[in-house]
Amino acid sequence: MSPAVADSTWRALLAQATDALGERQAARWLVEDAAGCDAAGLHTLLDEVAPDVAATRLRALVARRCGGEPLQHVLGRWPFAGVELIVDRRALVPRPETEVLVDAALRELERLQPATPLVADLGTGSGAIAAALVCARADCTVVAVERDAGACSLAADNRSRLGPLARERLILRQGSWYGPLAAEAGALDLVVANPPYLAAGEWAGLDPVVRDHDPYDALVAGPTGLEAVAAVVSGAPAHLRRPGTLLCELAPAQAAAATALARRAGAREIWVLADLAGRERILGARW
Numbered sequence: 001m002s003p004a005v006a007d008s009t010w011r012a013l014l015a016q017a018t019d020a021l022g023e024r025q026a027a028r029w030l031v032e033d034a035a036g037c038d039a040a041g042l043h044t045l046l047d048e049v050a051p052d053v054a055a056t057r058l059r060a061l062v063a064r065r066c067g068g069e070p071l072q073h074v075l076g077r078w079p080f081a082g083v084e085l086i087v088d089r090r091a092l093v094p095r096p097e098t099e100v101l102v103d104a105a106l107r108e109l110e111r112l113q114p115a116t117p118l119v120a121d122l123g124t125g126s127g128a129i130a131a132a133l134v135c136a137r138a139d140c141t142v143v144a145v146e147r148d149a150g151a152c153s154l155a156a157d158n159r160s161r162l163g164p165l166a167r168e169r170l171i172l173r174q175g176s177w178y179g180p181l182a183a184e185a186g187a188l189d190l191v192v193a194n195p196p197y198l199a200a201g202e203w204a205g206l207d208p209v210v211r212d213h214d215p216y217d218a219l220v221a222g223p224t225g226l227e228a229v230a231a232v233v234s235g236a237p238a239h240l241r242r243p244g245t246l247l248c249e250l251a252p253a254q255a256a257a258a259t260a261l262a263r264r265a266g267a268r269e270i271w272v273l274a275d276l277a278g279r280e281r282i283l284g285a286r287w
């Protein structure tokens with residue numbers, strides 16, 4: 001973006017930001033952020049002169065994005081399954097394919113019809129899945145487990161932004177997988193998880209926007225990539241009531257191995273759901 005020119009209109013700043021980023025929608029979001037308004041508000045402001053402080057802020061946002069920071073980190077917030085989340089380096093930026101997991105979880109709760117649904121979200125990261133579920137179902141309690149202290153603090157920040165009724169139904173616990181869920185053994189209706197599922201060797205080949213900004217432990221499970229999925233599947237039968245269901249996100253290439261793990265863990269019904277691009281992405285298993 002060109003250096004500060006006094007008395008630029010928002011329209012001119014939007015054009016400059018679009019040129020700098022090469023993406024019109026991303027430029028609009030950054031301009032809306034700098035202007036402190038939404039899309040409709042920006043439309044009414046376009047021919048007004050931007051205050052210097054706002055134009056300077058916009059230049060700083062554009063420079064960060066041009067420097068390779070993910071758009072979500074530059075904005076500091078991102079919508080996920082109907083909830084606006086704070087997003088930063090402390091945890092993975094929630095992905096669109098994980099919204100498919102949330103939809104599947106809501107469908108499964110309708111199918112199971114528990115009186116007062118009790119759900120665990122393992123590896124909650126930003127708290128995205130747990131927050132989406134407590135906001136979508138007023139009768140649902142979610143215990144969200146996360147090992148990483150930084151991610152836990154981000155999940156707590158996101159929890160604090162929910163309305164009071166949703167907030168009190170989202171319980172955060174720090175620990176590894178089922179470790180903090182001894183009190184819920186045999187009582188969960190649903191376990192949802194988006195665990196790390198990359199093999200260590202895949203890290204170096206990731207897009208730098210991901211590799212330089214998302215936490216390693218959020219993406220890499222271990223030497224084979226299946227270690228976390230295996231832990232989530234193997235602990236499910238002891239923690240689910242009957243009937244109860246596990247929904248676990250995975251890499252498409254892991255569908256057959258994850259299905260075999262669920263069979264070995266005694267699941268009665270096993271299926272795999274595709275993401276929006278048609279790739280096998282979510283293991284479903286009922287006990």
Ligand SMILES: C[S@@+](CC[C@H](N)C(=O)[O-])C[C@H]1O[C@@H](n2cnc3c(N)ncnc32)[C@H](O)[C@@H]1O
Nearest residue numbers: 094123124125146147148176177194195196218
């Ligand atoms: C792929 S990220 C998913 C984050 C979030 N659920 C989402 O969908 O955006 C996986 C998360 O699992 C956490 N994690 C990794 N190992 C864990 C373990 N042993 N126990 C609990 N959480 C773990 C990571 O810190 C990370 O936040």
